[in-house]
Amino acid sequence: MTWNLRSSQIQADDLVYLVSQRRKTFILRLEPGGEFHSHRGIIKHDEIIGKPWGVRVTSHMGESFLVLQPSLADLIRELPRTTQILYPKDIGLILINMSVGEGQHIVEAGTGSGSLTCAFAFAVGVGGRVTSYDVREDVQRLALKNLQRLGLENRVTFKLKDIAQGFDEQDVDALFLDVPNPQDYVEQARQALKPGGFFGSILPTTNQVTRLVAALRAQAFDLIEVCEVLLRHYKPEPERLRPVDRMVAHTGFLIFARAVQPGSVDISEPTGMVGSDVPGMIPLEENDKEEDE
Amino acid sequence: MTWNLRSSQIQADDLVYLVSQRRKTFILRLEPGGEFHSHRGIIKHDEIIGKPWGVRVTSHMGESFLVLQPSLADLIRELPRTTQILYPKDIGLILINMSVGEGQHIVEAGTGSGSLTCAFAFAVGVGGRVTSYDVREDVQRLALKNLQRLGLENRVTFKLKDIAQGFDEQDVDALFLDVPNPQDYVEQARQALKPGGFFGSILPTTNQVTRLVAALRAQAFDLIEVCEVLLRHYKPEPERLRPVDRMVAHTGFLIFARAVQPGSVDISEPTGMVGSDVPGMIPLEENDKEEDE
Amino acid sequence: MTWNLRSSQIQADDLVYLVSQRRKTFILRLEPGGEFHSHRGIIKHDEIIGKPWGVRVTSHMGESFLVLQPSLADLIRELPRTTQILYPKDIGLILINMSVGEGQHIVEAGTGSGSLTCAFAFAVGVGGRVTSYDVREDVQRLALKNLQRLGLENRVTFKLKDIAQGFDEQDVDALFLDVPNPQDYVEQARQALKPGGFFGSILPTTNQVTRLVAALRAQAFDLIEVCEVLLRHYKPEPERLRPVDRMVAHTGFLIFARAVQPGSVDISEPTGMVGSDVPGMIPLEENDKEEDE
Amino acid sequence: MTWNLRSSQIQADDLVYLVSQRRKTFILRLEPGGEFHSHRGIIKHDEIIGKPWGVRVTSHMGESFLVLQPSLADLIRELPRTTQILYPKDIGLILINMSVGEGQHIVEAGTGSGSLTCAFAFAVGVGGRVTSYDVREDVQRLALKNLQRLGLENRVTFKLKDIAQGFDEQDVDALFLDVPNPQDYVEQARQALKPGGFFGSILPTTNQVTRLVAALRAQAFDLIEVCEVLLRHYKPEPERLRPVDRMVAHTGFLIFARAVQPGSVDISEPTGMVGSDVPGMIPLEENDKEEDE
CATH class of the missing domain: 3.40.50.150 (Vaccinia Virus protein VP39)
Incomplete structure (x- = not known):
């Protein structure tokens, strides 16, 4: 399963909840080699995979995104x-x-x-x-x-x-x-x-x-x-x-x-x-x- | 367990929710031979045990009570x-x-x-x-x-x-x-x-x-x-x-x-x-x- | 008129709003020689007449009352x-x-x-x-x-x-x-x-x-x-x-x-x-x- | 005064409240010879002056407007x-x-x-x-x-x-x-x-x-x-x-x-x-x- 609320670390195939600094929110599934594109820049899935939940990542345009498991x-x-x-x-x-x-x-x-x-x-x-x-x-x-x-x-x-x-x-x-x-x-x-x-x-x-x-x-x-x-x-x-x-x-x-x-x-x-x-x-x-x- | 929400029929030891006609509510546990006393009359537990949930019983003073499983x-x-x-x-x-x-x-x-x-x-x-x-x-x-x-x-x-x-x-x-x-x-x-x-x-x-x-x-x-x-x-x-x-x-x-x-x-x-x-x-x-x- | 919101001083025949320390409220009309009775004590109207609005008076039982003009x-x-x-x-x-x-x-x-x-x-x-x-x-x-x-x-x-x-x-x-x-x-x-x-x-x-x-x-x-x-x-x-x-x-x-x-x-x-x-x-x-x- | 709530008939210099069929609202003052322009069409003030309040007028583009006195x-x-x-x-x-x-x-x-x-x-x-x-x-x-x-x-x-x-x-x-x-x-x-x-x-x-x-x-x-x-x-x-x-x-x-x-x-x-x-x-x-x- 890929929405396992009991996990502590982000894994490939996980459902993630990205929240930008301006509170734009996105839900996506991580794939090795995948990329997340928004008008605030690109984030490579591989930068996220393996990190603990709650990490912040920065797009190539300098926008920071919070990475969380989505709640129900x-x-x-x-x-x-x-x-x-x-x-x-x-x-x-x-x-x-x-x-x-x-x-x-x-x-x-x-x-x-x-x-x-x-x-x-x-x-x-x-x-x-x-x-x-x-x-x-x-x-x-x-x-x-x-x-x-x-x-x-x-x-x-x-x-x-x-x-x-x-x-x-x-x-x-x-x-x-x-x-x-x-x-x-x-x-x-x-x-x-x-x-x-x-x-x-x-x-x-x-x-x-x-x-x-x-x-x-x-x-x-x-x-x-x-x-x-x-x-x-x-x-x-x-x-x-x-x-x-x-x-x-x-x-x-x-x-x-x-x-x-x-x-x-x-x-x-x-x-x-x-x-x-x-x-x-x-x-x-x-x-x-x-x-x- | 005595609060088994999956049951259809009232059994001894069950937790029951009694609701009077005037909406007075009571929570009690059924015991063979037990009695429920209120100022609206007495109900014998044995009259309830064995009945389906949702039944209505009448006290000796004529007040009707609805018998249900309590929700959370x-x-x-x-x-x-x-x-x-x-x-x-x-x-x-x-x-x-x-x-x-x-x-x-x-x-x-x-x-x-x-x-x-x-x-x-x-x-x-x-x-x-x-x-x-x-x-x-x-x-x-x-x-x-x-x-x-x-x-x-x-x-x-x-x-x-x-x-x-x-x-x-x-x-x-x-x-x-x-x-x-x-x-x-x-x-x-x-x-x-x-x-x-x-x-x-x-x-x-x-x-x-x-x-x-x-x-x-x-x-x-x-x-x-x-x-x-x-x-x-x-x-x-x-x-x-x-x-x-x-x-x-x-x-x-x-x-x-x-x-x-x-x-x-x-x-x-x-x-x-x-x-x-x-x-x-x-x-x-x-x-x-x-x-x- | 006895409910003249433009007045500054309490006069005989005025409608007054008494508020006790426990926020019990009373509306009454003042009469020379009159008395206000409550279970918190007695207040003589003459103690109030002539005072400015907003005064506090004390009943014979020591309870303080605020004296105001009632609002609409x-x-x-x-x-x-x-x-x-x-x-x-x-x-x-x-x-x-x-x-x-x-x-x-x-x-x-x-x-x-x-x-x-x-x-x-x-x-x-x-x-x-x-x-x-x-x-x-x-x-x-x-x-x-x-x-x-x-x-x-x-x-x-x-x-x-x-x-x-x-x-x-x-x-x-x-x-x-x-x-x-x-x-x-x-x-x-x-x-x-x-x-x-x-x-x-x-x-x-x-x-x-x-x-x-x-x-x-x-x-x-x-x-x-x-x-x-x-x-x-x-x-x-x-x-x-x-x-x-x-x-x-x-x-x-x-x-x-x-x-x-x-x-x-x-x-x-x-x-x-x-x-x-x-x-x-x-x-x-x-x-x-x-x-x- | 031009906002006389006691009037029954629309007069020159009156403040009027126009409400379009789509509930767009406008407040304006009527002037003889004046015109009201919106993207829903034109209304001549003279068509309104002399009418009773509550009348409906139609712009040259066929949009109906209700004419009322504005409330406070x-x-x-x-x-x-x-x-x-x-x-x-x-x-x-x-x-x-x-x-x-x-x-x-x-x-x-x-x-x-x-x-x-x-x-x-x-x-x-x-x-x-x-x-x-x-x-x-x-x-x-x-x-x-x-x-x-x-x-x-x-x-x-x-x-x-x-x-x-x-x-x-x-x-x-x-x-x-x-x-x-x-x-x-x-x-x-x-x-x-x-x-x-x-x-x-x-x-x-x-x-x-x-x-x-x-x-x-x-x-x-x-x-x-x-x-x-x-x-x-x-x-x-x-x-x-x-x-x-x-x-x-x-x-x-x-x-x-x-x-x-x-x-x-x-x-x-x-x-x-x-x-x-x-x-x-x-x-x-x-x-x-x-x-x-």
């Missing part, structure tokens, strides 16, 4: 794409809210450019499995290439199939729908998920959220949670610490729910119950004792 | 604690930004109540390792108990030691400082990290961030990133979709950096370079083509 | 109320976006507890006029009392009338709807507004916003703007500067629009036009050259 | 500038928190491009007065031109003077410092303000806020409040309601305080008191009963 977040942000990707800020919450970990089986639709596929494949480990549905073959070809770059392709099965027909899998640990009309596949998702399994989705508009939440409440899902993650960066200047001027205002609303036993839920009555409060907020009010420094 | 986020939010915990919203970004995954070795200080310890132990898998430093024995005892509850205790080594003396480890993949004065341990962190390794910290005040960023810039760290994560929940009511009234306005500022080769960095000059832009923002401006629905 | 924001925040009030953060933007100023005629419905009525009455000055509609008499009685406290009652006309019947006024400068179903009164609002006049509304749910925006687009309004204002406070501690722990996550979505000439607008086609961008964002992208310190 | 917010956003301006979102809160209204006397330094000067001059009405200090003559010339455009120049006195020497005024109602080092002029501000008067400032970095708050606490100011205003726009599409993709993440931190009687304050002890809570948050916790729709 770096790779996702810079993923070659034909469709919108999910952002690390959202993926981080998805992984932890859906408890994605070692050895699990995760199903997603659609594949898209594979940003979430990569994150799922990373998180389930060598013993885990990701099944990814899409109806566009070109999209899955790109996602496969993206996974191959990270050496994660063996953990993923692509299926070129309309999920309206249902998922082939059963008893999966978690299922994520990144499609414009997830409300149409809630029943199919329920069939694929194991009892109590984790459902997730991301949607850009409030209208879509309204439709999905209504469908989830009608079809044996509960603990429905709708939220959004806002990430604000600061300029890392000790003497002039301040937020950056612009930020991403919106990527999507995240929707989470748990598959509950069909028939055991009385969905008709519980407007007050399901909606009156938000699971994530309860422990905060009780436990959030502030502890300054 | 649920467990962290409800962790027994004596100190401030980290929140899932921050932990999610930490895991993905620091690329924490299978088989890695992570070091943290201090242990605190073990919320981050649990997340690291979950993410590194059975082949990974977490070493956690603190100077308070009582704190580590609680953290150990919290890990045992999740069956993750074998992945973690606790060290009762002042990190001013340095870390015993070398070549670790990622190191996280959750202490009030991380600027005093930047050199020690640098020694423990492998070349290019991931550094992270969380701090409540801007004054602390200023001190840490200055120390990182002075001691062979680069790609310094300061950010904060804001999580906003919505009431999941299809016909009255809206944000909840209150939210957590602040948990802490997250600081990330990469260990770069000592000596290779000219830290003195590059105010413009390091601070002029923020890594996370660059790809956004180039790639964030909006794709509505 | 203080008064609004502490308004006696039976219904939800608007917050200063939202009112500030409403006043400036709708250009409310001296000598104008503003119409609002409903009156509610009169928080926005007070702000409009303050902003239009002695030569201006506010007309406020509601269907509940008790609500208007309280609003009148709130205005009288500020000495602003002469600028406001209350009308106890269902606005479905239309507004009595014509050619008004600005009109604000603080009702749950503003989409039902868009035509009436259009009739009351002068050509080019300012329309505003505040709504808690996204579903309501959807309905109002659709109605505005169908009925000779343009430059429709939907936004929300988030206000985050910091603890004013120089050495531990940080955001407070909790904040108001949502009060309402603000909707602004301009009345345009009926017939002159082709509403059917312009999805791309109206929605493709937001007026407030345009100048930012062109002009927001950052100027650090 | 529109004018501020599009102010010709050589320095950073304040944004309407911040100005709205400043006006309401500092209770700026009819007949008051406001002092500010520095003048900058005059965005805040315009807002203050608008809010104090014909009977009010604004005094604006700066050390750069060119800056004040531009600010004067900006005021003249709005017909507000008679309400403002410019002073070309270093405020380190103190302000000439006394007993002013409110004073605003928009300079990089306001902590150096806190004593001068205290001298100019009336007892209990309103102090305000805006600063981009946390380090500056720290310095100012320390100075305010040392020099007879109290009720210190530090906050920031975040404004998020939504795309006004009924069927695809969602936040816009990008937003302004930071303009500045707002600092407010009240001038309290010198000598009457024990500043040395009250860390707990002044900092333990935030004035604006108190009433929210007591009064913020949610009232859905």
Whole structure:
């Protein structure tokens, strides 16, 4: 594998993350005899191979570049794409809210450019499995290439199939729908998920959220949670610490729910119950004792 | 292990997450013959054991409870604690930004109540390792108990030691400082990290961030990133979709950096370079083509 | 008038804002011989009368109180109320976006507890006029009392009338709807507004916003703007500067629009036009050259 | 005056706000015989004069333009500038928190491009007065031109003077410092303000806020409040309601305080008191009963 985060020294075939002095970033694979060309000059791969990670190299035009292993977040942000990707800020919450970990089986639709596929494949480990549905073959070809770059392709099965027909899998640990009309596949998702399994989705508009939440409440899902993650960066200047001027205002609303036993839920009555409060907020009010420094 | 996310059916000794109709939540371990008591009535564990996850049970007072496996986020939010915990919203970004995954070795200080310890132990898998430093024995005892509850205790080594003396480890993949004065341990962190390794910290005040960023810039760290994560929940009511009234306005500022080769960095000059832009923002401006629905 | 912001010295009949050491706040009117009672002790009004604003007085139990004139924001925040009030953060933007100023005629419905009525009455000055509609008499009685406290009652006309019947006024400068179903009164609002006049509304749910925006687009309004204002406070501690722990996550979505000439607008086609961008964002992208310190 | 918000019909010499179909915006003054040229075509001023506000006119190239009176917010956003301006979102809160209204006397330094000067001059009405200090003559010339455009120049006195020497005024109602080092002029501000008067400032970095708050606490100011205003726009599409993709993440931190009687304050002890809570948050916790729709 060529994206081995446990390595200390740069080797041929490694995936590297080059960062110029002006913070232009590049991801490439090192080949003996290879060259990296940018308008800031040329760097020979052989100058990098054998060095420890974190080294700085200088192009023939005098520009310095930092050489690092890309993090999962770096790779996702810079993923070659034909469709919108999910952002690390959202993926981080998805992984932890859906408890994605070692050895699990995760199903997603659609594949898209594979940003979430990569994150799922990373998180389930060598013993885990990701099944990814899409109806566009070109999209899955790109996602496969993206996974191959990270050496994660063996953990993923692509299926070129309309999920309206249902998922082939059963008893999966978690299922994520990144499609414009997830409300149409809630029943199919329920069939694929194991009892109590984790459902997730991301949607850009409030209208879509309204439709999905209504469908989830009608079809044996509960603990429905709708939220959004806002990430604000600061300029890392000790003497002039301040937020950056612009930020991403919106990527999507995240929707989470748990598959509950069909028939055991009385969905008709519980407007007050399901909606009156938000699971994530309860422990905060009780436990959030502030502890300054 | 009793928190096996891959299971479909509830068994004795399982960790369960009970959610009442009014969204009161409880985490408990099932024992044959055991009873759960709340002011909403009693539930016999034996009524739950053997059922599929996601079942609803009714107390002798008629209150219905949903029975689920707790997610990693649920467990962290409800962790027994004596100190401030980290929140899932921050932990999610930490895991993905620091690329924490299978088989890695992570070091943290201090242990605190073990919320981050649990997340690291979950993410590194059975082949990974977490070493956690603190100077308070009582704190580590609680953290150990919290890990045992999740069956993750074998992945973690606790060290009762002042990190001013340095870390015993070398070549670790990622190191996280959750202490009030991380600027005093930047050199020690640098020694423990492998070349290019991931550094992270969380701090409540801007004054602390200023001190840490200055120390990182002075001691062979680069790609310094300061950010904060804001999580906003919505009431999941299809016909009255809206944000909840209150939210957590602040948990802490997250600081990330990469260990770069000592000596290779000219830290003195590059105010413009390091601070002029923020890594996370660059790809956004180039790639964030909006794709509505 | 007894809330004369131009005064320097405290006089009998003045409205005062008492702030205790623990930041408990009280608004009262001074009367010769009067007494202020709280569980922190008694203060005689005569000890305050004649002193300059900003003085500190001590109760018979030794608690110190700061004596100030209330600001408009203080008064609004502490308004006696039976219904939800608007917050200063939202009112500030409403006043400036709708250009409310001296000598104008503003119409609002409903009156509610009169928080926005007070702000409009303050902003239009002695030569201006506010007309406020509601269907509940008790609500208007309280609003009148709130205005009288500020000495602003002469600028406001209350009308106890269902606005479905239309507004009595014509050619008004600005009109604000603080009702749950503003989409039902868009035509009436259009009739009351002068050509080019300012329309505003505040709504808690996204579903309501959807309905109002659709109605505005169908009925000779343009430059429709939907936004929300988030206000985050910091603890004013120089050495531990940080955001407070909790904040108001949502009060309402603000909707602004301009009345345009009926017939002159082709509403059917312009999805791309109206929605493709937001007026407030345009100048930012062109002009927001950052100027650090 | 040519920016008379009370008018219904467009007249020669009026300030108009042209908005193209693609939301390009222009502010200009109409002159008989004049022409407006853009790359979307020419519009003769005489075609507009005499029409009601809100009319749509079509350029000779077929592009439709909406003709409106500019709001105060529109004018501020599009102010010709050589320095950073304040944004309407911040100005709205400043006006309401500092209770700026009819007949008051406001002092500010520095003048900058005059965005805040315009807002203050608008809010104090014909009977009010604004005094604006700066050390750069060119800056004040531009600010004067900006005021003249709005017909507000008679309400403002410019002073070309270093405020380190103190302000000439006394007993002013409110004073605003928009300079990089306001902590150096806190004593001068205290001298100019009336007892209990309103102090305000805006600063981009946390380090500056720290310095100012320390100075305010040392020099007879109290009720210190530090906050920031975040404004998020939504795309006004009924069927695809969602936040816009990008937003302004930071303009500045707002600092407010009240001038309290010198000598009457024990500043040395009250860390707990002044900092333990935030004035604006108190009433929210007591009064913020949610009232859905």
